[in-house]
Structure formats: structure tokens, C-alpha cells
Amino acid sequence: MEEKGAENGVPNMAAIWQGFDPVAYLQNEYTPPQADFERKDSHVSWRLGCLHRAFTEGDVSGELLVDIGSGPTLYQVMSGCEAFNKVLLTDFLEVHRQELRAWLQDEGGCSMDWTPYLQHVCKPSAWTEKAARLRQVIMDIVPIDVHSPQPLALDVLPSAGADCLLSCYCLESASPDLAAFTRALGNIGRLLRPGGHLLLIGTLGMSYYNGVPGLKIPTIPVNEAQVCASLKESGYTLIRLEVYTWPQDTSVLIDDSSGEFFVKAIKE
Numbered sequence: 001m002e003e004k005g006a007e008n009g010v011p012n013m014a015a016i017w018q019g020f021d022p023v024a025y026l027q028n029e030y031t032p033p034q035a036d037f038e039r040k041d042s043h044v045s046w047r048l049g050c051l052h053r054a055f056t057e058g059d060v061s062g063e064l065l066v067d068i069g070s071g072p073t074l075y076q077v078m079s080g081c082e083a084f085n086k087v088l089l090t091d092f093l094e095v096h097r098q099e100l101r102a103w104l105q106d107e108g109g110c111s112m113d114w115t116p117y118l119q120h121v122c123k124p125s126a127w128t129e130k131a132a133r134l135r136q137v138i139m140d141i142v143p144i145d146v147h148s149p150q151p152l153a154l155d156v157l158p159s160a161g162a163d164c165l166l167s168c169y170c171l172e173s174a175s176p177d178l179a180a181f182t183r184a185l186g187n188i189g190r191l192l193r194p195g196g197h198l199l200l201i202g203t204l205g206m207s208y209y210n211g212v213p214g215l216k217i218p219t220i221p222v223n224e225a226q227v228c229a230s231l232k233e234s235g236y237t238l239i240r241l242e243v244y245t246w247p248q249d250t251s252v253l254i255d256d257s258s259g260e261f262f263v264k265a266i267k268e
């Protein structure tokens with residue numbers, strides 16, 4: 001019964017995601033007041049801090065970093081682009097891939113100014129070099145489906161797989177239930193070499209997601225214990241889990257989450 005429900009749920013989720021507008025998403029989630037760089041306890045500062053620490057600790061580096069479900073955003077690879085020679089961006093929706101291509105080509109037509117993010121992750125005076133590095137290492141922007149046993153086209157990755165997978169706010173917002181979330185973790189794990197790292201950021205306790213005004217996406221509310229169990233079941237060893245809880249004076253309008261999680265894990 002559960003399997004059948006999940007099978008029906010995945011196409012339903014795919015259909016709902018087709019209505020997602022990257023421009024509205026960037027405006028809603030990645031500009032002030034949602035993206036508040038003034039506050040050290042804001043969720044944008046938290047997530048950039050987690051990624052910065054993970055990519056500068058020394059053990060997460062190599063040839064190829066793959067970002068799963070990139071959406072139209074680039075903040076997540078701004079620290080990782082220094083630790084890897086190549087970065088592959090992926091998303092389910094062509095509109096998101098198009099938005100990323102527009103930034104990469106740097107010929108206007110990009111909806112988002114990433115300058116405040118670039119300035120936040122490096123010395124403010126070095127942000128143009130950071131942008132140049134990012135444009136240099138992003139090797140491609142390709143389609144992905146985390147619910148497919150083979151999430152990427154066959155010839156996209158080297159046979160050894162990626163050295164590191166990164167995924168932010170994708171699996172729990174693209175999965176109809178916990179079983180599909182766990183299977184998606186296993187599916188993307190096939191893209192990672194044994195011993196490679198998984199860096200996962202997600203939302204805790206979120207039953208719906210309103211990242212774009214007028215589009216309410218039903219999501220799977222996961223807790224820390226469920227994330228840990230899904231990782232174990234999918235062949236990862238947890239190294240670290242960090243939790244962010246919303247400051248009391250935050251007004252969270254886009255979902256009903258209790259907070260966010262950051263995971264650093266290794267593929268067995």
C-alpha cells in the first residue's frame with residue numbers, strides 16, 4: 001500500500017513543481033527581508049556558515065562536486081567552488097537551469113544579483129574573483145530526477161562518480177513521503193564514489209512549502225531522527241548533524257517548519 005501511494009505521489013509532486021517560478025522564488029526567499037545578512041542568527045547566515053565550515057575543514061575536496069536540485073540558486077556552491085576543480089549543477093526544471101545559465105553567461109538576463117552573497121562568503125574586496133572562479137569551475141547545468149534510480153543521464157559523470165554531493169532543500173520538498181525521501185537519498189548516492197561526502201541541508205517539520213506566492217506544495221515533514229535513519233538505510237555514515245531553530249522574533253511566512261538541518265555524511 002505504502003509503495004503504491006509513493007508511486008502515485010511522485011508524479012503528483014512532479015506536476016505541482018511544474019508551476020514553480022524561479023524569479024518569484026528568488027525574490028521571495030533570497031532577497032531581504034527573508035535573506036537578512038544583518039543578523040548573525042538569520043537562516044541565510046547559518047546555512048552559508050555551515051557550508052563554509054564543511055568546505056574549509058580540509059577533508060571535503062577533490063575533482064568533482066555535484067549539487068543536487070540546485071534550483072535557480074548559486075549561494076550553495078560559493079564555498080565549495082574553491083575546494084573542487086569542477087562543479088556540476090543540476091535541477092528537475094528547465095526554468096531553473098535557464099536561470100543558472102543566464103548567470104553563467106553573464107550577458108544580462110539573470111534575475112538575481114548574487115553580489116551580497118559573494119561578498120558574504122569571502123573578503124568583500126575579493127567578490128569579483130570569487131564570481132570568476134565560480135564561472136570557471138561550473139562545468140555544466142543538467143537535468144536530474146532524484147526519484148529515478150538513475151538520476152542523471154548516463155554519460156554525465158565519470159565512471160568513478162562524484163567526490164562530493166551537495167543538496168539543499170531539495171529532497172524533503174520533492175518527496176511525497178518518507179519512503180520516497182529515503183529512496184531519493186539512495187538514488188543520488190549512486191552518483192557518489194565510495195568514501196565521498198554528502199552535504200545535505202533541509203527543512204525540519206515542514207508539511208507545506210510556499211516558496212512561490214500562490215503555489216502551496218505539500219511536503220514531507222522530517223525530524224532529525226528520521227533524517228539519520230534514512231541516511232543509514234541509504235548507505236551513508238553520519239559525521240555531523242547541526243540544527244538551526246528559528247529565532248523567536250522571526251516571522252516565517254513561507255512554510256510551517258520548526259527549523260533546518262545540516263548533515264555531513266560519508267558514503268560507505
Ligand SMILES: C[S@@+](CC[C@H](N)C(=O)[O-])C[C@H]1O[C@@H](n2cnc3c(N)ncnc32)[C@H](O)[C@@H]1O
Pocket residue numbers: 014017068069070071072073076091092093096144145146147167168169170171173174211
Ligand atoms: C526548495 S527548492 C531548493 C532550490 C535550491 N537548492 C535552494 O537551496 O534554494 C527545491 C528544488 O528541488 C527541485 N526538484 C523538484 N523535484 C525534483 C526532482 N524530482 N528531482 C530533482 N530536483 C527536484 C525543484 O525544481 C527545486 O529547484
